[in-house]
Amino acid sequence: MLQYSIFHAQNGQPPERSIGALATILADYLSPEQVNLVQRAYYYAEQAHEGQRRRSGEPYVTHPLAVATILAEMHMDHQSLMAAMLHDVIEDTAISKKTLGNQFGSTVAELVDGVSKLTRIEFQSRAEQQAENFQKMALAMAKDIRVILVKLADRLHNMRTLGVLQPEKRRRIARETLEIYAPIAQRLGMHNIRLEFEDLGFTAMHPMRAERIKRAVKQVRGDRREIVENIRESIENYLAEEGISARVMGREKHLYSIYQKMRSKKKSFNEIMDLYAFRIVVDSVDNCYRVLGCVHSLFKPVPGQFKDYIAIPKANGYQSLHTGLFGLNGVPIEVQIRTEEMEEMANNGIAAHWLYKTDSETTSGSSHARARQWVQGLLEMQQRAGNSLEFIENVKIDLFPDEIYVFTPKGEILELPAGATAVDFAYSVHSDVGNSCVACRINRRLAPLSEVLQSGQTVEVITAQGAQPNPNWLNFVVTAKARSTIRHFLKHQRRAEAVELGQRMLEKALAGLGSHLKDIPEAQRDELVEQTDSEKFENILEEIGLGNRVAYLTARQLLSGAKAAEPEQEAPLVQHSMVINGTEGFLVNFAKCCYPIPGDPIIGLLSSEKGVVVHTDTCHNSIELRSKPEKVVPLSWADDTENDFTVEIKVELSKQRGIIAVLATRVNGADASIEKISVEDDTSKITTVHLLIGVKSRVHLANIMRRIRHIPATLRVTRVRH
Known part of the structure; x- marks a missing residue:
């Protein structure tokens, strides 16, 4: 355990004697000019916090002094100690970052700003506020790693003085320390700080x-x-x-x-x-x-x-x-x-x-370089994360204490958290390698991408041009980099698909009103962007594609003239149906209540955040929702659809040994894939089988059902529509 004696010795003593004691320790490894700068920062903080007191009743300046003392025990440089003295000045007083910069230099001001919390912004929840604070601190860490050291010392002193707080607040701060700050101290190799965080946090969370x-x-x-x-x-x-x-x-x-x-x-x-x-x-x-x-x-x-x-x-x-x-x-x-x-x-x-810092940056430099590499990884995650809560979730994933060591085919060592897979390995090599990986070899044998890696294995990733991340990877990746990069890619892809779908829907709506998107002047687009408080026209298209905005109403807003008001122009909307080919991606979904397939008359219903949900024309859900015409999208199938579409069929069979195997063979023989099979016993003589199969069209389905009917044991075959 670290023993930081000065602060514990200062209780009951005037602050001047405490800063004097700190100056004596600093004189062992800092120059007299640097010691004077630290003392000057102390007196400046003392003046700035004049009249402020801690919950314990002590003058507030005792806290920054204790934080600086913790850093002094670690022989930190004078700028870190000055930042420790001033770390609450921007947050708790009227002094600005610019004023601090003029007084103590831009480096110290940046350090203080990095440690300061975002107290003047309203957040939806405390979790979001804490996440935003950590996100801001991570950005500051990327510029100067000392930010986190000052923050850890600040948190350590707060943990030592938790006793004066209400039990609920004490537990909340202790939980945050155990979840975030103790693992960060571990990640930076600061064993003593981590141990004290854990023991103080444990005592606060579970005193008995x-x-x-x-x-x-x-x-x-x-x-x-x-x-x-x-x-x-x-x-x-x-x-x-x-x-x-x-x-x-x-x-x-x-x-x-x-x-x-x-x-x-x-x-x-x-x-x-x-x-x-x-x-x-x-x-x-x-x-x-x-x-x-x-x-x-x-x-x-x-x-x-x-x-x-x-x-x-x-x-x-x-x-x-x-x-x-x-x-x-x-x-x-x-x-x-x-x-x-x-x-x-x-x-x-x-x-x-x-x-140990020297001009040659020998052995200790490697630790510093590793820490910088980790912080750089945090910065990349922050840029990819959708919001601060997602970022903090990724950081928690990344703070695994257990590691495994695997080798690249060239013999280089890569460190990964326990439970990592080949996909995690691929993303740790490079984001592009991860995005385009399709298979892997572990110790020269082909293995599933989801296989958990063990220390000492040699991993080779096989990539393919044009390959894309699979959303299912999120079920087994463990590294924050892999998770955040996959999510970022899928979000970007989803947005691109939403914009493309939104444009198609708007084109069809405009065609129904006798116009075309290319005929709309730029000024009218800009006017609509302004009216809707959007950043750009693409955002409006994205909202249409996501189902959050109605294409027909947007088309009328764009035209906003006599042409749009003519009722006879609305009728042709049905004739300009949107063509579906089944490869649209995330934002054209096929309903699981009626399982539409090529050849079925279909209709689209707008669903918020899901885009267009395709139903059969006779589906009871689509009939119910037609009372809201603004939600209905006329659809038709493309002539060249070659994808497999899921459909459910029910087969009633006479009970015979091996009849299920015969049924599966017939379906596979008709070039159809079985996605799911479930069996229920109706009576002692009849077995009912529900099959989810992939078919290409109604003609393909009819062929499969005909083959099943030719099985002697078959009593009835029907297509299921819930």
């Missing part, structure tokens, strides 16, 4: 459970002390004999981790606490592997529990060797082996980038 586990851990710690000490001494002595200098420490599980394992693995407290965990810290990577050999000589390793995160670091830059051992009397032991720098990186993650 936390207290019980805390008491149980305290009791077990006393019982285990002798065993822990014996194992630690054994390891230390063996390493000393081998001439390796190392620090050996016993590790304790934190409360939230114990609780999560008890819940997810359905294990008792005693089963989880049976494990003894140690960390060995050495001075070089070579010695990490030497120590691994030593502990494997000392205790027997558990097969399948060795993981080398030094050769293949985790996505957040974490590096360490992990191994499981059988100790004395079969006691299970877990060991982590790492260097001092890896230890710092594991605890403080990306924040260690500033601690």
